[in-house]
Amino acid sequence: MANSVNMSVKLSNIIFKNPILAASGTFGYGFEYQKYLDLNMLGGFIVKGLSVKEKKGNKPPRIVETPCGMLNAIGLQNVGVDRFVNEKLPEIKDLNTHIIANIYGSKEAEFVEIAEKLDLEKAVSAIEVNVSCPNVSKGGALFGKNPDSVFNLTKLIKSSTKKPVIVKLTPNVEDISLIAEAAESAGADAVSLINTITGMVIDIKAKKPFLANKTGGLSGPAIYPVGVRMVYEVYEKINIPIIGVGGIYNSDVAIQYIMAGASLIEIGTANFINPDITVKIIKGMREFLSRENIQSVSDIVGAAHSM
Amino acid sequence: MELKILENIEIASNIYSLKIDNPALFDVVPGQFFMVKINGFDYPLLRRPFSVASFEDDHIGIIYKVVGEGTKILSDKKPGDFIDLLGPLGNGFGDVEKDKKILLVGGGIGIAPFIYLKNVLENDYKISYKAFFGFNTKDEIYIDFGEIATIDGSYGFEGNVVDMVENEIDNNSLIFACGPTIMLKRLAYLCYEKNCDMQVSLESRMACGIGVCLGCVIETNDKDFKRVCVDGPVFDYKDIAWQTL
Ligand SMILES: Cc1cc2nc3c(=O)[nH]c(=O)nc-3n(C[C@H](O)[C@H](O)[C@H](O)COP(=O)(O)OP(=O)(O)OC[C@H]3O[C@@H](n4cnc5c(N)ncnc54)[C@H](O)[C@@H]3O)c2cc1C
Numbered sequence: 390m391a392n393s394v395n396m397s398v399k400l401s402n403i404i405f406k407n408p409i410l411a412a413s414g415t416f417g418y419g420f421e422y423q424k425y426l427d428l429n430m431l432g433g434f435i436v437k438g439l440s441v442k443e444k445k446g447n448k449p450p451r452i453v454e455t456p457c458g459m460l461n462a463i464g465l466q467n468v469g470v471d472r473f474v475n476e477k478l479p480e481i482k483d484l485n486t487h488i489i490a491n492i493y494g495s496k497e498a499e500f501v502e503i504a505e506k507l508d509l510e511k512a513v514s515a516i517e518v519n520v521s522c523p524n525v526s527k528g529g530a531l532f533g534k535n536p537d538s539v540f541n542l543t544k545l546i547k548s549s550t551k552k553p554v555i556v557k558l559t560p561n562v563e564d565i566s567l568i569a570e571a572a573e574s575a576g577a578d579a580v581s582l583i584n585t586i587t588g589m590v591i592d593i594k595a596k597k598p599f600l601a602n603k604t605g606g607l608s609g610p611a612i613y614p615v616g617v618r619m620v621y622e623v624y625e626k627i628n629i630p631i632i633g634v635g636g637i638y639n640s641d642v643a644i645q646y647i648m649a650g651a652s653l654i655e656i657g658t659a660n661f662i663n664p665d666i667t668v669k670i671i672k673g674m675r676e677f678l679s680r681e682n683i684q685s686v687s688d689i690v691g692a693a694h695s696m
Numbered sequence: 697m698e699l700k701i702l703e704n705i706e707i708a709s710n711i712y713s714l715k716i717d718n719p720a721l722f723d724v725v726p727g728q729f730f731m732v733k734i735n736g737f738d739y740p741l742l743r744r745p746f747s748v749a750s751f752e753d754d755h756i757g758i759i760y761k762v763v764g765e766g767t768k769i770l771s772d773k774k775p776g777d778f779i780d781l782l783g784p785l786g787n788g789f790g791d792v793e794k795d796k797k798i799l800l801v802g803g804g805i806g807i808a809p810f811i812y813l814k815n816v817l818e819n820d821y822k823i824s825y826k827a828f829f830g831f832n833t834k835d836e837i838y839i840d841f842g843e844i845a846t847i848d849g850s851y852g853f854e855g856n857v858v859d860m861v862e863n864e865i866d867n868n869s870l871i872f873a874c875g876p877t878i879m880l881k882r883l884a885y886l887c888y889e890k891n892c893d894m895q896v897s898l899e900s901r902m903a904c905g906i907g908v909c910l911g912c913v914i915e916t917n918d919k920d921f922k923r924v925c926v927d928g929p930v931f932d933y934k935d936i937a938w939q940t941l
């Protein structure tokens with residue numbers, strides 16, 4: 390009886406019916422997927438990263454396939470927070486699932502402005518902060534590379550909204566647990582990891598990088614062992630919930646993340662290949678738990694650490 | 697959507713005709729495409745876009761050229777194997793104005809969607825048209841209509857298809873075009889010169905095919921980006937910033 394498994398998880402004041410979320414940048418604003426699955430089946434979904442103003446993004450080519458993965462340099466193209474609230478949110482606000490807004494900025498004040506605007510929107514359950522973006526006032530170094538920047542930013546955002554704040558970490562750092570600890574001590578309600586891993590593909594005929602942006606972020610099945618390892622490390626260091634993301638394409642990998650220490654997981658690139666993969670993964674996880682006689686998914690969070 | 701392969705045969709040098717069972721669930725407009733999953737989940741990872749070359753009650757037809765790993769694996773599939781299709785996707789060719797002089801201009805594998813378009817023009821619109829197709833050599837020819845140009849002169853007009861069609865174009869022409877980017881670019885500049893209409897089908901690397909990844913964009917004349925997968929793949933040539941392609 391697969392249905393007797395308890396899939397629900399709690400993060401701060403939100404209860405998710407299951408731990409499966411769709412990852413930012415891979416799920417549009419949600420309604421684009423309505424044709425392919427019942428969005429109400431999901432624990433939640435995270436919309437494309439929002440900035441203060443509409444952003445056009447990078448010049449093409451923006452993507453290139455790699456073995457079991459892809460590089461992207463979309464350049465955070467999005468409609469901006471105001472159009473999101475006025476045009477996109479009305480299309481999804483009545484869904485019976487959690488909508489999480491992903492935000493980014495080029496300086497602290499921009500994050501704060503977006504967070505304050507979203508704080509007024511009842512339909513937004515939580516805010517995920519993308520810190521894998523350059524801090525213009527600090528010479529363009531990524532916010533997410535420096536524990537102090539992450540601490541300050543998290544603190545500011547926490548004071549601009551009552552909604553739970555999830556800090557989404559970049560793997561392109563020396564020690565990701567240090568950054569996770571900074572987010573925790575600044576009051577983050579959770580951390581999500583990992584964002585994409587920076588990479589490059591060279592077009593050998595043209596003798597130059599394939600992507601117009603030169604570098605791009607690697608995602609897809611190829612990166613999952615990196616994500617699992619990082620979740621495992623961070624779990625040993627912090628006490629707030631972890632959301633695992635990176636290369637999840639089936640329920641076995643999803644379970645690996647949970648056993649490494651993730652309370653919830655996000656599915657990204659896999660949505661491009663099978664638009665209803667999230668629903669398949671939910672089903673697969675239920676079946677696994679039921680087969681293993683595990684009553685609740687929360688029973689196996691961090692299970693891999695007991696050895 | 698897992699569908700059964702009915703036929704997968706080489707019809708010209710390195711060019712295959714793939715026929716797939718038609719589940720009778722949808723209609724297809726010429727110029728629309730499917731995202732095809734070549735293998736089980738992880739390798740090759742992304743779906744491949746292919747235009748519809750024929751659409752009949754008993755099959756969906758795709759004509760593809762083996763260019764890389766994915767199409768190589770596809771060419772080894774056998775009748776009876778199943779293949780996973782997502783679609784039909786995108787905006788196909790539209791607005792056929794009957795009083796215009798209709799020209800189909802294609803190059804290489806880009807001619808594939810015109811086989812289906814020909815059918816629709818003849819059977820649904822019942823209008824006449826002229827077709828001009830270019831190949832590199834005789835061995836690559838996989839169609840049995842239209843005027844043919846080959847680069848090496850081994851069949852038909854010697855040279856490229858744009859040279860062959862140039863004198864046919866006037867300000868009352870409506871061109872449907874698909875093929876290599878450099879061919880389309882030359883054709884676009886020609887259309888500006890002759891002040892005619894053209895609907896052009898473009899290619900771009902795609903991850904999702906459904907408008908969410910924003911990976912497939914091309915630049916437009918109003919300094920914006922448009923997604924080839926959902927805003928195209930067929931565009932009005934006047935919208936495209938050709939100098940960026
Ligand atoms: C709307 C559309 C319709 C198409 N219709 C046809 C068709 O009817 N027949 C046909 O033979 N080909 C068609 N193509 C091109 C076809 O998608 C590529 O040839 C194919 O993806 C190559 O895959 P591969 O694994 O063999 O090549 P590889 O070079 O190994 O592929 C590597 C990656 O690049 C992508 N890629 C490579 N070449 C192209 C290309 N020209 N366009 C887009 N992506 C590419 C692949 O999808 C893959 O992700 C179409 C492309 C588009 C965008």
Ligand SMILES: Cc1cc2nc3c(=O)[nH]c(=O)nc-3n(C[C@H](O)[C@H](O)[C@H](O)COP(=O)(O)O)c2cc1C
Nearest residue numbers: 412413414438519583584608609635636637657658
């Ligand atoms: C095309 C694309 C766009 C993305 N856009 C965003 C974004 O706007 N904000 C963000 O925080 N992460 C973004 N990501 C990162 C994903 O949310 C995810 O962290 C990463 O892709 C790893 O997971 P995956 O391997 O399951 O895709 C994007 C990823 C891809 C592939």
Ligand code: FES
Nearest residue numbers: 905907909910925
């Ligand atoms: S392929 Fe993803 S938006 Fe076009």
